[in-house]
Amino acid sequence: MEKLDKEKLRGQRRSHEESLAHDLIMATDETDLVSLQIRSRFLDFDLSKPLTAIIIDWAQPEEEQNFPQDEEKLLELLHSFFEVSTHLAAMAGSTKSMILKTLQMADAPIIALKKKGPLQENHHIGNLCELGQALHQYIYEKLKQDVVIGLGNYYEGSFSAKKSFREATLALELGKNFDRESRVFHISNYFLTNLLSSVQRPYRKDFLWGTLKPLQNEEELIKTIEIFFETNMNISLTAKKLFAHRNTLIYRLNKVRNLTGLDPKNFHDAIRLYVALKLYYLEQAQVFMD
Numbered sequence: 001m002e003k004l005d006k007e008k009l010r011g012q013r014r015s016h017e018e019s020l021a022h023d024l025i026m027a028t029d030e031t032d033l034v035s036l037q038i039r040s041r042f043l044d045f046d047l048s049k050p051l052t053a054i055i056i057d058w059a060q061p062e063e064e065q066n067f068p069q070d071e072e073k074l075l076e077l078l079h080s081f082f083e084v085s086t087h088l089a090a091m092a093g094s095t096k097s098m099i100l101k102t103l104q105m106a107d108a109p110i111i112a113l114k115k116k117g118p119l120q121e122n123h124h125i126g127n128l129c130e131l132g133q134a135l136h137q138y139i140y141e142k143l144k145q146d147v148v149i150g151l152g153n154y155y156e157g158s159f160s161a162k163k164s165f166r167e168a169t170l171a172l173e174l175g176k177n178f179d180r181e182s183r184v185f186h187i188s189n190y191f192l193t194n195l196l197s198s199v200q201r202p203y204r205k206d207f208l209w210g211t212l213k214p215l216q217n218e219e220e221l222i223k224t225i226e227i228f229f230e231t232n233m234n235i236s237l238t239a240k241k242l243f244a245h246r247n248t249l250i251y252r253l254n255k256v257r258n259l260t261g262l263d264p265k266n267f268h269d270a271i272r273l274y275v276a277l278k279l280y281y282l283e284q285a286q287v288f289m290d
Contacts, residue, residue, distance in 0.1 A: 024088075150168040
């Protein structure tokens with residue numbers, strides 16, 4: 001009987017934690033925060049500390065996973081990975097799970113213990129990325145299934161959870177679609193895209209299609225300028241990465257210039273193309289986030 005009572009109490013607490021987590025990322029005004037502060041104190045969750053959002057999703061398509069059993073297992077693992085009262089765990093959609101995590105002085109040794117390896121010497125972002133890597137390894141070892149993880153920055157004060165959650169979601173969607181070799185994505189890896197996301201969407205789309213509309217159906221050319229900018233506009237290295245002849249690359253770059261009126265080899269034109277390319281990726285990620 002005592003065991004059943006403990007299970008019931010634990011289930012009730014988890015339900016309150018999930019509800020609080022969802023309400024924190026949905027909060028819209030200061031009056032919401034008063035109620036949230038009271039509820040967080042009831043759960044010993046300290047909203048006065050810096051807070052980050054972590055989003056976890058399955059790396060493989062949904063049909064290849066064992067839903068919904070693995071969702072419950074994943075939430076249990078998240079609770080076992082983090083210290084009591086330093087986190088809230090909840091589902092964040094049909095397949096995604098999320099963690100709202102407060103910054104703790106004891107996080108570094110926790111990460112070292114879970115990862116079984118040395119930590120980097122840098123501060124919040126480095127430790128958070130280490131935490132993401134350790135969490136990924138922990139989940140894989142326990143479930144034998146691969147996940148991808150998006151990380152927002154730590155924030156303090158009103159709407160910190162909402163802000164970090166938006167960043168973690170954006171990092172996850174950009175990472176899943178455009179950095180498929182990695183499994184852990186921090187928003188700092190997409191600082192320009194994150195900055196551009198604060199611009200109102202109609203203005204973003206006007207700039208994007210005002211620049212790249214002639215390339216809308218030219219995926220090969222878009223890929224070409226993407227790699228060209230990744231290699232710091234190095235012709236030889238770009239050709240090597242694209243497995244293309246140097247003359248073929250020059251032909252493609254000239255075609256971009258002829259179609260858009262912008263020369264990728266010209267610094268000022270390249271800036272406009274580069275920003276438009278970031279907006280192109282942001283728009284594609286936005287489709288998944290809507």
